[in-house]
Amino acid sequence: MKIIDIAPGTKKVSDLIKVLKNRSTPAPDIEHMKKQLDPKKHDINDAGFRPDKPIKTDKGPDTVKVARVSVALQKKIIGLGSAFAFGNPVQLNTEIEKERKDLKELLKALKKVLKKNKTLSLDRKIYKVISSFTEIAEYWYVVPVDTPYKGYGFDSDFKIRVSLFNPKEGNKLFPIWDDKGDFVRFSREFTRYDIDNKPIEHFETFTDEERVLWKKSTTDQDWVEVSKSTFIYKKMPIVYGNQDEVDYYDVEDLIKEVEVLLSNFDDTIAYHAWPKIFINGKVVGFAKKGETGGIIEGAPNTDAKYLSWDHAPESVKLSLETKLRLINSLTSTPDISMDSMKSIGAESGFARKMLFMEPHLKVRDKEEIYIPYMERRYSIIKTLLGEINPKFKSIIDDLEIDPELTPYMIDDEEGALNLMTIATGGKQILSQKTAIARSGIVEDSEAEYDLILAEQKAASQEDVFGPGTV
Template sequence: MRYQDLKKIIDGEDAAKAVEALSSQKKDVDVEILKKQWSVDKHDVTDKGKRKDRKVLYEEEQETENGTKTVVKERPEPVNRIPVPFQKNIVGKAVSFLFGNPVKVVAAATQEPEIKLLDAVNKILDDNKTDSQNRVVAKQLFRSTQVAEFWYPIKAAEPHEDYGFETEFKLRMSIFSPWDGVKLFPLFDDYGDLIAFSREYTVKDEENKDIQQFETYTAENYYLWKQSGTSWEVVEKAVNPIKRIPVVYSEQEQAEWADVQVAIERLETLLSNHADTNDYNGSPTVVAEGQILSIGKKGEQGKVLEVEKGGKVEYLSWDHAPESIRMEIENLFKVILTYTQTPDISFESVKGVGAISGIALKLMFMDAHLKVMDKREIFDPHLKRRLNIIKAFVAEMDKDFGKVAKKLKIDAEITPYIIQDDLERMNLLITANGGKAVISQKTSVAQSGLVDDPDAEYKQLELEFEKANTVAVTEPTE
């Protein structure tokens, strides 16, 4: 659909037709299933309807007119239900490797207006804590397959210069996803460009009744519809001052764990079944052949069981451990981690590694870094669009930035997280520098993290160095 055709529809008299057109490219996301897979207490293995309690038979003595008799009865016995939070582990590590390091904002700003604009953008990013918000955006995307961040100005209590220029407004950011009950409706034209973005959500009216609202952003206008009965009606329309949709939208085909969901369910079943087997076979069982003549008293140390001649007493042992079950469990762990590119960095897996080089660290985390490169197909455009929206708002808040905002190109660089081998890196730099130091003593003091006042500490080091190398005139020199 072309934007001009869409504009005719949404500016027309038929509100229901407008909402239908704006939601025509809706992505079907069954969030309830995803939430069920995410929450361990809702996994299938914990469902008593699917993993039912075991029915066992037991004997009970009952009094009758002729004495007592043994009656066989049936009772339910709880089985083990062991869910594994693999979904959270997969998403958590993917987010950490992607945004464990702060995103760098870079631009070829050389002239003063460009430097001021870049500084304003960085201050807005810092004011909105985007280093933390990046992880929220990624988490919402990886578990619900859709995410949108909305940028909007709010009027401050009084004019300020927090962004390097005087303005009455603060720029704020909100994050929307289906996980929070918000329906997202991006609309793209025939060339893949976003021409409208809408969201549907529920609010409470004065009588505490649920009211469905549908709001839309285009490059020209903002629209708000409210559901009235079975139809929609326009309740607000406003001009979009930045002439750009103030929404950054991203999506992916499926949840991060979708390809291994069956393997996770199978693993949970095996672990639960194996726990049941351990419960059954864990306590020792005594097997006696022949008649037992006497048994030691309860609590007596060194008890002796006396049996008739030729009888035998022994423990029932588990001679054949379920090796195939253990192997299948290990294989399922490998399948889940390998095919989600999730590194196993648990203490158990790395405790025997010892000191390893920086190259070995990179090889260990190479699969996770390859996943980051794959995710950059989504987040490079996402972060670029965010920066362009912020530039547009800055140019609107201070007209002096109008031409500069259109001209200056600002990019974001994602650096995958990895543990740094600082000693190896420093030795490499020293070697490349011909054996000379690469940082000053004052810088090393500041970066040590051992002192509260690096400047005062450096001055103290200078005094101590001077004292150690000064010879008093009265001191004998021989």
């Protein structure tokens, strides 16, 4: 599709861009989401939401600053979710016949493209952005090189690169699908700065045929074309991912209540942390500071007693623990602190699996977003590889890749070995050579194995002849 055909009849670029700014899904409230992710900008720190306390003093009215305790639970929910989903690399499952060496070479080149673009850390970032701002897009493209590049297993005049369009960084995204559900065009609006550090608005649109970049004119504020490129391979090089709500959407109010509860409790502690004495009557004299066995002297019929704070801390503790438990449960976020792990006996592999069941199920639920995302990414990379290496062009559709997310889990090799030993009736399941290689405590497992065999041979000869035998 040509971009000019999207809105036929429009004469001004500004009218065309108005059409291109339509999107198939509601735009996220980025500023609200940024506020939620920054504890310093939470409502608890807003004097309008939690005003300081007016008091009366001997000198007249005054104001006491109240406690403001903000917690970064939103970041924790998103960070742990990212670690569980992409703590391990995405598995690329394929079925390639032995004689199809060309497909194996294409798969190897695709994996090298992913590695060169650091997609292991890129995937974690993508998860965090989608979970925090509900959407993101990535743009795959080729850049020419001066000398042949050998990083993909063949000589190439181009490198394959990727750029993220992150809403947090000021990118406004405009994805469009047609009635058939096909991703037909994508636009983004962003700001760049000139040499005088003045902001200049830019607008960029992609279709399966071309990419056009405009910028706002500094004179008449109309849009002018900056660059235009054509895609001869007829594929839009954009991967777009989104979800309906942020990961912490269901617990925003609970987090706010936790912050209010902690702030109120902090204020209360400030007033009642040290013993206070209530006196009914007239005080004649006080004991000196630090005086042992000091007393308060009062007039006749004066009564003095300590103010006690008996049940309030327990009720606050119960309320706080209940809210935190609900937050973790509703977002499938486990409490993996050292105290928690010890209290539930999570030293065994089975206990850890039970602890991580909810976040693992959350990863499976997220596959509805990330499996189609990865499939489109691999499709674009295969197409680009076909463009920079013509021998791949006719086979890119023959290579089918099924991506699989592997939820993070702490290794329990001892438990796994015990289970396999029981399953085999107590028979040996690893050779000595394999065990040495997997131990990780020797540099050269082959040499170590040969040395062990030599020592065993020497020991067996000594056993045959016996000590002192002539």
